[in-house]
Amino acid sequence: MNVTTEVTKRAVIHRLSGRLDTASSPAAEQAILQALRPDQSRIVLDMRNVDYVSSAGLRVVLLAAKQAKSAQGALALFGMQPGVREVFDISGFSRILSILPGEAEAIAQVAG
Amino acid sequence: MRLDLQGPRTRQEVPALLDRVEAFLAEGRCASAARVQLLIAIEEALVNVMLNGWPGETERERVFGLSLERRQAEDRLEVAILVEDDGIAFDPTCAPAPDIDASIEDRRIGGLGIFFMHEMTDTQHYARVAGRNRLRLTKSCPIEGQHPGPG
Numbered sequence: 543m544n545v546t547t548e549v550t551k552r553a554v555i556h557r558l559s560g561r562l563d564t565a566s567s568p569a570a571e572q573a574i575l576q577a578l579r580p581d582q583s584r585i586v587l588d589m590r591n592v593d594y595v596s597s598a599g600l601r602v603v604l605l606a607a608k609q610a611k612s613a614q615g616a617l618a619l620f621g622m623q624p625g626v627r628e629v630f631d632i633s634g635f636s637r638i639l640s641i642l643p644g645e646a647e648a649i650a651q652v653a654g
Numbered sequence: 655m656r657l658d659l660q661g662p663r664t665r666q667e668v669p670a671l672l673d674r675v676e677a678f679l680a681e682g683r684c685a686s687a688a689r690v691q692l693l694i695a696i697e698e699a700l701v702n703v704m705l706n707g708w709p710g711e712t713e714r715e716r717v718f719g720l721s722l723e724r725r726q727a728e729d730r731l732e733v734a735i736l737v738e739d740d741g742i743a744f745d746p747t748c749a750p751a752p753d754i755d756a757s758i759e760d761r762r763i764g765g766l767g768i769f770f771m772h773e774m775t776d777t778q779h780y781a782r783v784a785g786r787n788r789l790r791l792t793k794s795c796p797i798e799g800q801h802p803g804p805g
Contacts, residue, residue: 563672564701565665594690596697597766607758625690632773633766634754 545573552653553584555645559591562599571602575609583615584652588645590621595629607639616640620648655682655725661700661718661739672697675722679795682724684731688795691774692733695791696720698767699737699746703787707741716740717786729800735775735791744787745780746771 543566546557554577562570574585585606592599607617618640622630630636642648657678662668672693679689700720708716717740725732751772752765772778775791782788 561669561672563668563697565668568665594693596694596701597764597770598697598701600766601763604758604761604763608761608763611758625687628687629694629770632770634756637755638758638761 543570545570547573547577549577549582550649553586553649554578554582555586555588555649557588557591561594562592562602563594563596564598567598567602570599571605574602574606578606578609578613578615580613583610583613585610585615585617586645586648586652587617587619588621589619589623589626592626593623595626597633600629600633600635603635603639616652618642618648618651620645655723657722659720659722661720661737662704663718665701665704668697668700671700671720675720678722679724679731679733682726682731682733683798684724684733685796685798688731688793692735692793692795695771695774695793696735696737698771699735699789699791702744702746702767702771703737703739703741706744707739707787709742726797729797731795731797733793733795735793737789737791738786740786743782745782746789747778747780 543560543562548555556574610617620642622641640651642651659671659674662671675696676693679692719738721736723734746768749768752769775793777792779790
């Protein structure tokens with residue numbers, strides 16, 4: 543799992559790649575939560591290169607969404623592969639998170 | 655065909671173990687979507703034991719094994735998974751399901767692993783035998799390159 547973070551005026555974009563599993567989730571959590579500040583609480587997760595998410599990975603996404611929301615921000619995800627999307631659907635996360643097809647839509651979703 | 659592995663002792667050991675499971679399933683031409691579902695079910699089952707099986711006793715020698723069997727039956731690959739450990743007695747087939755309809759604010763962090771283990775496999779069977787937890791999961795998987803059959 544690699545995380546590349548881009549801070550832009552409209553949102554903080556984290557580009558994830560690889561497996562988001564029990565081994566990689568702590569580092570992903572650290573990268574995402576470290577970048578979260580009162581003026582940088584609009585988070586976008588680029589999921590295009592993530593091929594596997596377990597409950598450990600969902601935990602990180604939920605934690606980030608909760609913290610973004612409590613800082614008056616928001617979180618959106620885009621580019622999810624079908625197998626990963628299924629994990630979000632089964633867990634009910636698809637109904638409480640913003641999942642968009644592309645980057646522009648995800649940024650528009652959090653930046654308003 | 656059968657694969658016998660030792661359960662992970664740390665989180666860092668999990669990816670290499672999943673790689674071996676994935677290779678074993680790929681050799682049996684297990685379709686990729688079912689393969690990912692099995693990997694998730696196995697990760698959840700193993701992590702549950704690793705984190706909860708032996709509270710406060712991480713150093714002692716312990717029984718923690720993972721066995722997989724794959725068998726081709728017509729156009730399906732039948733996969734059976736056995737997780738065996740000598741940790742505290744715990745029946746994951748009786749664990750309460752998380753509230754998957756809760757809002758972001760109310761949604762609890764955690765509790766999803768065992769739910770995934772259920773959702774990603776066809777059958778789950780637990781027994782406590784001679785001081786050991788025995789969890790058996792099965793899944794009937796489509797074979798790569800063939801049209802999926804019923805189920």
